[in-house]
Amino acid sequence: MDNNKLAELLFPEIDKTPQEYEAMYPARWEEPGDVIVTRLGPSPTGFIHLGNLYGAFVDERLAHQSRTPDGEQGIFYLRIEDTDDKRYVEGAVETIIRSLGFFGINFDEGATMEDSSVADDASNGAYGPYYQSQRGPIYQAFVKDLVRKGQAYPCFLTEEELTAIRSEQEANKETTGIYGKYAEKSRNLTLEEIEANIAAGKSYVMRLKSSDTSAGSVNGASGKVKYEDRDGVTYFHVNDAIRGDVAMPVNDQDVVILKANGIPTYHFAHVIDDHLMRTTHVVRGEEWLMSLPIHVELFEKLGFELPTYCHTAVLMKIDEETGNKRKLSKRKDPELSLDYYRKEGYHPQAVKEYLLTILNSNFEEWRAANPEADIDEFRFTTEKMSSGGALFDLDKLRDISKDVLLRIPADELADYLLEWAREFKPNAAPLLEDKEYLTQILDLGRHDNKPRKDLIYAKQIFDFISYFYDEYFIIEERIPEQVSDEDAKEILKRYLETYDHSDDQSQWFEKIRTITADLGYAVKPKDYKKHPEDYKGSVAHVSTVVRIAVMGRSQSPDVWSIQQILGEDRVRERISQLIG
RNA sequence: GGUCCUAUGGUCAAGCGGUUAAGACACCGCCCUUUCACGGCGGUAACCCGGGUUCGAUUCCCGGUAUGAUCACCA
Numbered sequence: 001m002d003n004n005k006l007a008e009l010l011f012p013e014i015d016k017t018p019q020e021y022e023a024m025y026p027a028r029w030e031e032p033g034d035v036i037v038t039r040l041g042p043s044p045t046g047f048i049h050l051g052n053l054y055g056a057f058v059d060e061r062l063a064h065q066s067r068t069p070d071g072e073q074g075i076f077y078l079r080i081e082d083t084d085d086k087r088y089v090e091g092a093v094e095t096i097i098r099s100l101g102f103f104g105i106n107f108d109e110g111a112t113m114e115d116s117s118v119a120d121d122a123s124n125g126a127y128g129p130y131y132q133s134q135r136g137p138i139y140q141a142f143v144k145d146l147v148r149k150g151q152a153y154p155c156f157l158t159e160e161e162l163t164a165i166r167s168e169q170e171a172n173k174e175t176t177g178i179y180g181k182y183a184e185k186s187r188n189l190t191l192e193e194i195e196a197n198i199a200a201g202k203s204y205v206m207r208l209k210s211s212d213t214s215a216g217s218v219n220g221a222s223g224k225v226k227y228e229d230r231d232g233v234t235y236f237h238v239n240d241a242i243r244g245d246v247a248m249p250v251n252d253q254d255v256v257i258l259k260a261n262g263i264p265t266y267h268f269a270h271v272i273d274d275h276l277m278r279t280t281h282v283v284r285g286e287e288w289l290m291s292l293p294i295h296v297e298l299f300e301k302l303g304f305e306l307p308t309y310c311h312t313a314v315l316m317k318i319d320e321e322t323g324n325k326r327k328l329s330k331r332k333d334p335e336l337s338l339d340y341y342r343k344e345g346y347h348p349q350a351v352k353e354y355l356l357t358i359l360n361s362n363f364e365e366w367r368a369a370n371p372e373a374d375i376d377e378f379r380f381t382t383e384k385m386s387s388g389g390a391l392f393d394l395d396k397l398r399d400i401s402k403d404v405l406l407r408i409p410a411d412e413l414a415d416y417l418l419e420w421a422r423e424f425k426p427n428a429a430p431l432l433e434d435k436e437y438l439t440q441i442l443d444l445g446r447h448d449n450k451p452r453k454d455l456i457y458a459k460q461i462f463d464f465i466s467y468f469y470d471e472y473f474i475i476e477e478r479i480p481e482q483v484s485d486e487d488a489k490e491i492l493k494r495y496l497e498t499y500d501h502s503d504d505q506s507q508w509f510e511k512i513r514t515i516t517a518d519l520g521y522a523v524k525p526k527d528y529k530k531h532p533e534d535y536k537g538s539v540a541h542v543s544t545v546v547r548i549a550v551m552g553r554s555q556s557p558d559v560w561s562i563q564q565i566l567g568e569d570r571v572r573e574r575i576s577q578l579i580g
Numbered sequence: 581g582g583u584c585c586u587a588u589g590g591u592c593a594a595g596c597g598g599u600u601a602a603g604a605c606a607c608c609g610c611c612c613u614u615u616c617a618c619g620g621c622g623g624u625a626a627c628c629c630g631g632g633u634u635c636g637a638u639u640c641c642c643g644g645u646a647u648g649a650u651c652a653c654c655a
Contacts, residue, residue, distance in 0.1 A: 173581060177651075205653055391592075395591080445618085
């Protein structure tokens with residue numbers, strides 16, 4: 001068979017050669033050193049989840065903390081993998097960029113916020129186009145070259161034939177797919193048959209003509225792949241930055257590289273794009289690990305240097321029904337959606353920090369040693385990444401969030417809370433517009449030696465501070481059982497009578513003590529504890545009555561400080577209200 | 581079923597041939613305290629199983645077992 005003729009028959013329009021494309025996308029640096037180029041390659045479904053964020057964070061850190069010998073920063077770019085037209089969702093790219101931007105992850109290059117269907121140049125950077133759907137001619141040029149070299153061929157198998165082959169294989173308990181003898185029919189088509197099929201308008205795909213690359217027939221992916229014979233089966237070894245040495249049988253499947261519509265499959269697009277865009281590190285979920293043999297073969301056959309793979313672990317959770325670990329699913333698990341965190345009002349910084357603690361086992365230690373340091377100062381390493389799937393732990397997130405929020409100044413927190421409320425609690429938002437008031441509230445008890453850590457996420461914060469706003473103030477707890485209704489009234493009556501808003505904290509508490517003693521309660525809680533029969537209750541119970549009157553609840557920060565923020569009028573009014 | 585990843589307390593995890601097997605979260609108790617939180621102290625709780633290698637295995641090797649992943653003209 002004349003491969004050149006076949007190539008021309010299949011791709012008459014394609015006139016560029018791989019060499020020309022190589023020249024169009026030269027090396028990014030003359031002296032790259034250890035600089036890293038990563039990419040995020042989402043399909044534009046518009047659904048960004050925690051797993052994406054997790055991976056994106058690895059990409060971003062890896063690239064941005066690396067430098068060339070000349071001090072230039074590594075590059076993190078966005079490539080849209082829209083080879084499956086069924087998946088496209090309107091506005092998805094914008095959503096992706098915005099969602100990640102919310103968490104402080106920004107791209108240096110690639111697809112931009114502009115609408116790709118409107119703007120000619122919806123991306124920036126010299127290694128585009130960054131939409132795979134716009135790269136058709138590039139892929140085809142490389143496939144054409146593969147055909148010339150006899151390493152790819154058209155396959156006219158229909159869906160029915162494919163299904164028949166699969167059924168046969170399943171019945172025989174063989175590996176499914178097109179390989180070995182199952183590939184022969186298509187591989188052995190003559191030029192005339194192919195011509196006739198095409199003339200008849202038959203639809204076809206392009207398949208890779210798989211062969212054992214271990215013989216060293218090609219460039220060897222620049223020494224990054226090692227081969228080994230295990231009982232007659234050829235295995236290859238690749239060093240994964242997260243998992244270390246990974247060994248698998250070499251690929252023998254004649255996988256589809258170009259679909260019937262001329263668009264490449266993920267496998268082919270990955271190899272071409274990451275090579276041409278000069279990606280050094282490919283970060284992707286472990287679900288891709290099993291297709292590594294295909295990619296290794298493609299890199300070998302095309303003579304490209306293999307990038308460094310980083311196969312990340314999948315985020316898991318315990319399934320309530322089965323009790324087993326399982327991959328987080330976007331259908332069942334709302335906490336997988338990034339929107340969930342926005343709605344609950346988890347601060348992006350907290351989510352980021354949580355992700356880092358499960359991403360790098362030594363992060364927590366580093367954070368403990370450097371509580372004030374910027375998160376980007378942490379030196380992220382793939383070696384410290386766990387290769388097992390971590391369970392998502394909401395408790396841990398909350399714990400981390402407390403500390404993260406403590407490091408954020410109250411006025412910034414006020415802005416954050418207001419912004420959150422505008423979107424998710426619009427009725428309450430106007431109340432929060434009084435920033436000075438809100439800031440005081442949020443700053444309560446944060447500057448002591450042992451600062452309070454009451455604030456976790458926006459929704460919780462709002463509930464926590466809601467009593468500061470009359471519109472949300474309700475008495476939600478009963479007075480303690482040690483205090484009779486009569487006493488409660490008496491306590492509040494006397495409290496109101498003696499109340500002086502200008503009292504300092506100790507003067508204020510002295511008055512509480514007086515009331516406590518006068519009504520037969522223990523001024524020292526310990527006395528009541530030791531001799532409960534001598535008292536009705538203790539100062540704790542008396543204080544609780546005041547708490548409930550002023551805040552509607554028994555648990556809160558320091559009462560005196562709260563009253564100072566609430567203001568005299570509100571305090572008096574709330575107490576009078578309860579006395580009736 | 582084939583192939584591959586993984587395997588330390590409830591969870592996340594240090595460990596990389598000899599340790600009283602760290603630490604964090606959660607849980608429990610005590611202390612601090614006008615409540616709660618914070619903080620401090622203490623506690624319960626772990627090396628999947630079976631063979632090897634070795635003077636000695638949580639650690640190395642080989643088998644199981646289990647979890648997970650993957651076997652598309654989806655990514």
